[in-house]
Amino acid sequence: MPTIPAVEVSGLVMRYGDKVAVDGLDLAVAEHTITAVLGPNGAGKTTTLETCEGYRRPQQGAVRVLGLDPTADQRALLPRIGVMLQGSGAWSGVRAMEMLRHIARLHAHPLDVDLLADRLGLHDCGRTPYRRLSGGQQQRLGLATAVVGRPEVVFVDEPTAGMDPLARRTTWELLEELRADGVTVVLTTHYMDEAERLADQIHIIDQGRMIASGTPADLTRGGTATIRLVVTKPFPPGAPASLQEALGPQVSVTPISDVSLLIAGPADSTTLATVAGWCELQGVLPESLNLGQRNLEDVFLELTGKDLPRD
Numbered sequence: 001m002p003t004i005p006a007v008e009v010s011g012l013v014m015r016y017g018d019k020v021a022v023d024g025l026d027l028a029v030a031e032h033t034i035t036a037v038l039g040p041n042g043a044g045k046t047t048t049l050e051t052c053e054g055y056r057r058p059q060q061g062a063v064r065v066l067g068l069d070p071t072a073d074q075r076a077l078l079p080r081i082g083v084m085l086q087g088s089g090a091w092s093g094v095r096a097m098e099m100l101r102h103i104a105r106l107h108a109h110p111l112d113v114d115l116l117a118d119r120l121g122l123h124d125c126g127r128t129p130y131r132r133l134s135g136g137q138q139q140r141l142g143l144a145t146a147v148v149g150r151p152e153v154v155f156v157d158e159p160t161a162g163m164d165p166l167a168r169r170t171t172w173e174l175l176e177e178l179r180a181d182g183v184t185v186v187l188t189t190h191y192m193d194e195a196e197r198l199a200d201q202i203h204i205i206d207q208g209r210m211i212a213s214g215t216p217a218d219l220t221r222g223g224t225a226t227i228r229l230v231v232t233k234p235f236p237p238g239a240p241a242s243l244q245e246a247l248g249p250q251v252s253v254t255p256i257s258d259v260s261l262l263i264a265g266p267a268d269s270t271t272l273a274t275v276a277g278w279c280e281l282q283g284v285l286p287e288s289l290n291l292g293q294r295n296l297e298d299v300f301l302e303l304t305g306k307d308l309p310r311d
């Protein structure tokens with residue numbers, strides 16, 4: 001018998017006034033996997049997650065989590081899902097460990113709170129009121145609150161934003177262990193290394209629509225080689241168009257910033273010679289010229305035309 005997806009979004013449309021935030025989105029998440037939802041700022045990721053979590057009712061289309069409707073079946077679903085709490089007024093004066101213990105008590109079979117707190121380095125700030133926690137500490141506490149109830153599905157919105165490298169690594173390991181224990185994880189992230197390391201499936205959305213889906217390998221496979229050109233001072237006006245003209249239609253030139261460009265296409269000696277000659281003509285000095293197969297960051301850039309949002 002075919003298994004139902006852990007999360008299924010069909011034809012979801014969500015608006016804020018006239019603004020269409022989610023525009024007919026379809027998305028299915030298989031059980032026991034980690035799925036990453038990527039997209040530029042404002043793509044509709046958080047709105048989609050909040051609809052799956054039952055905070056918002058679909059305006060059009062449908063959402064099912066573990067086969068249930070997140071708003072109509074909220075009582076049945078809530079004990080089975082984990083959501084990373086973001087800072088809210090209600091918790092502002094509550095101490096970190098009190099908050100975690102309180103949330104653990106709401107669940108029938110919570111994880112060992114002290115072990116989890118040790119794991120995520122929360123004991124050091126256990127007596128600190130929520131509003132006084134650093135951004136990274138709030139993130140770690142939010143993650144602990146999401147997983148303490150042994151959920152079947154965990155939704156985490158930018159789980160490692162603002163975390164130091166050690167906390168990021170611990171978070172990745174925790175999410176991987178959850179998957180190994182049969183939990184389904186849905187996360188949003190702006191970090192391509194995070195998506196590449198963790199995700200079984202990646203969905204890239206832009207302007208509320210799905211623009212690409214697949215495994216990290218599917219998304220980066222084949223395609224074209226890329227050259228990243230970084231120069232020492234800003235390009236003169238019209239530089240991307242003039243380089244595009246010099247290189248011809250086989251190659252696509254995408255500006256990344258005022259000092260960097262992505263050149264996708266056959267990265268052969270002709271292309272390299274043309275780029276070098278163009279730099280000389282424009283009077284710009286290359287700082288670096290990196291040649292390689294495209295990675296997830298290049299795919300994101302090619303598909304969305306936008307560089308990665310930086311925290």
Ligand SMILES: Nc1ncnc2c1ncn2[C@@H]1O[C@H](COP(=O)(O)OP(=O)(O)OP(=O)(O)O)[C@@H](O)[C@H]1O
Pocket residue numbers: 016019020021039040041042043044045046047048309
């Ligand atoms: N409460 C709200 N009221 C009005 N507009 C909103 C509201 N929440 C989100 N939006 C708008 O809806 C669109 C989608 O926002 P959403 O937060 O879902 O995107 P996102 O992909 O999570 O973005 P980010 O990566 O910046 O967190 C954006 O244009 C945003 O400005």
